[in-house]
Amino acid sequence: MIAFLDYGAGNVRSVINGIESLGEKVKVVETAEDILSAERLVFPGVGAFGSMMQILNEKKYVEPLKSYLQSGRPFLGICLGLQALFEGSEEAPGVKGLGFIPGMVRRFDINLSVPHIGWNGLNFKQPSRIFAGVRGDEKFYFVHSYHVVPTDDGAVLTTTNYEREFVSSIQIGNIIATQFHPEKSGSAGLQILKNFLDTSVEQGRPVRDSKSTRLAKRIIACLDVRATDQGDLVVTKGDQYDVREKGAVRNLGKPVELARRYYQEGADEITFLNITGFRDFPLEDMPMLEVLRQTSENVFVPLTIGGGIRDYIDKKGREYRALEVASEYFRSGADKVSIGSDAVLIVEEYLQTGRKTGRSSIEEISRVYGNQAVVISIDPKRVYVQSTDAVRHQVIETAIPGPNGERYCWYQCTIKGGREGRDLDAVTLAQVCEQLGAGEILLNCIDRDGTNLGFDLELVNAVSDGVSIPVIASSGAGNAEHFYEVFTGTEAESALAAGIFHRREVPIGDVKNYLKDKVEVRL
Ligand code: 1PR
Numbered sequence: 001m002i003a004f005l006d007y008g009a010g011n012v013r014s015v016i017n018g019i020e021s022l023g024e025k026v027k028v029v030e031t032a033e034d035i036l037s038a039e040r041l042v043f044p045g046v047g048a049f050g051s052m053m054q055i056l057n058e059k060k061y062v063e064p065l066k067s068y069l070q071s072g073r074p075f076l077g078i079c080l081g082l083q084a085l086f087e088g089s090e091e092a093p094g095v096k097g098l099g100f101i102p103g104m105v106r107r108f109d110i111n112l113s114v115p116h117i118g119w120n121g122l123n124f125k126q127p128s129r130i131f132a133g134v135r136g137d138e139k140f141y142f143v144h145s146y147h148v149v150p151t152d153d154g155a156v157l158t159t160t161n162y163e164r165e166f167v168s169s170i171q172i173g174n175i176i177a178t179q180f181h182p183e184k185s186g187s188a189g190l191q192i193l194k195n196f197l198d199t200s201v202e203q204g205r206p207v208r209d210s211k212s213t214r215l216a217k218r219i220i221a222c223l224d225v226r227a228t229d230q231g232d233l234v235v236t237k238g239d240q241y242d243v244r245e246k247g248a249v250r251n252l253g254k255p256v257e258l259a260r261r262y263y264q265e266g267a268d269e270i271t272f273l274n275i276t277g278f279r280d281f282p283l284e285d286m287p288m289l290e291v292l293r294q295t296s297e298n299v300f301v302p303l304t305i306g307g308g309i310r311d312y313i314d315k316k317g318r319e320y321r322a323l324e325v326a327s328e329y330f331r332s333g334a335d336k337v338s339i340g341s342d343a344v345l346i347v348e349e350y351l352q353t354g355r356k357t358g359r360s361s362i363e364e365i366s367r368v369y370g371n372q373a374v375v376i377s378i379d380p381k382r383v384y385v386q387s388t389d390a391v392r393h394q395v396i397e398t399a400i401p402g403p404n405g406e407r408y409c410w411y412q413c414t415i416k417g418g419r420e421g422r423d424l425d426a427v428t429l430a431q432v433c434e435q436l437g438a439g440e441i442l443l444n445c446i447d448r449d450g451t452n453l454g455f456d457l458e459l460v461n462a463v464s465d466g467v468s469i470p471v472i473a474s475s476g477a478g479n480a481e482h483f484y485e486v487f488t489g490t491e492a493e494s495a496l497a498a499g500i501f502h503r504r505e506v507p508i509g510d511v512k513n514y515l516k517d518k519v520e521v522r523l
Helices: 013-021 032-036 049-058 062-071 186-197 255-265 287-298 322-331 341-353 361-369 426-436 457-466 480-489 508-515
Strands: 002-004 026-028 041-045 075-079 103-107 116-120 140-144 146-150 156-162 164-172 175-178 218-227 233-236 269-274 303-306 336-339 374-378 380-385 408-415 420-425 440-443 471-474 494-497
Touching: 002 013, 013 026, 013 041, 013 186, 013 287, 032 062, 049 062, 116 156, 140 186, 146 164, 218 255, 218 287, 218 471, 218 508, 233 255, 255 269, 255 287, 255 508, 269 287, 287 303, 287 322, 303 374, 322 336, 322 361, 336 341, 336 361, 341 361, 341 374, 341 408, 341 420, 341 426, 361 374, 361 426, 374 426, 408 426, 408 457, 420 426, 426 440, 426 457, 440 457, 457 471, 457 480, 480 494, 480 508
Parallel strands: 002 026, 002 041, 041 075, 075 175, 218 269, 218 494, 269 303, 303 336, 336 374, 374 440, 440 471, 471 494
Antiparallel strands: 103 146, 116 140, 156 164, 164 175, 218 233, 380 408, 408 420
């Protein structure tokens, strides 16, 4: 039996699913006594340092945790569960951590995108039983803006490079904690979880030891989900956002089955977009929650869900906050939520008033779950103009002239699945969303969607040059070379595709094999 500390933030279901998939039983901690009497304790943390410590204090878990750690019984901290062991964090000045390890948690002060999101490697500093069966060249999933800085190196188990070298796991006796998420790191992560759970495992040191590690470019499989006219929930695929063929919604398969297939084939992440979310409210129309629950049972890579994340008033006048919708998605197994239409409306209001309200979905969700949990999904389309000053939007010079030979264009934001164009450009949208707390941009392109013509590199460059958060390039992938083009021709951190994967035209493995000697990828 594993005692499991769920203090109520973020996606802990995946950790429980990971442990249960290894044949162990989990008991969720409900009282301080449960901590004191635990034989093995897992503490996954998601969200922000300050709110985590506040909840641990309110629940009176701090002293029991300290005494559990002093007892030397097995402890596995994940992400914030690592950071909690330190004295404090720059994320919440003045808030005390558990102080088990001398040192502080610091924000990344680097030129690369922050948060550090994605699959990166480990430099091994000590042997450990959690490394039994680990080769050494595997990659693990990270998502964080802060990293631990111990006062001395004695406890450092691994480091990872992200512009600078930082501590990615620690071990003191039976106390082990990782900045990466083993439960989101595919089979390599499950191996580490398994080694932690089985205390009889012998110490291991990976065969291959690296001197430095590199963040991999991510390949993301996207599942656009909606109900057919008969009411079946299916994965569909648009052609420039038109998902109907001869009047019927295209049906490319079942969401849970396809997600499992992509996990097996090596997808680094899976995104579900409930494409009719703008009219069906997710908490009234629950199948997406069930899709997530079932998927997270045996898909151990990050899951993002979008569609319908906004404030809502139902027919009885009951008001729902976007935060409640997001919380339900996180509890059901999502790691990140993506916000589409609502982000456009929030930015329009912000540009009109010049004020942050603190109550928008972006601000509320990022405050509680952290910036890394909030993705902005943009659905832009090109509007050609004759000159840079023809409109008050951010205009680019384009190598693909318009129908009348125009050499300039801007990217118009749309809402409601591309149905309604707004007076706002994609670069401004991304920039304001970053200021409001978004952690990543999912950059679709209506002109390229479903065309197999390749990503719109000009769009990707315009947006990624304008923000410092990671950008996912989306729409138009037709072959493996298109991924190479987007990774070498732009700063995109990841690339997403749908049609070529659904139709088995180019399997994910082929994309990675094509890229492997040219671009850093997780194999
Ligand atoms: O506005 O917050 O409710 O979110 C709705 C979400 O649904 C948004 O993220 C929006 O992008 C998405 N969406 C709405 N309508 C459509 C549609 O296709 N009719 N899908 C839609 C967006 C675009 C990509 C697609 C890539 C790759 N789909 O996600 O998967 O273009 O496709 P490809 O590789 O086949 O070219 P809200």
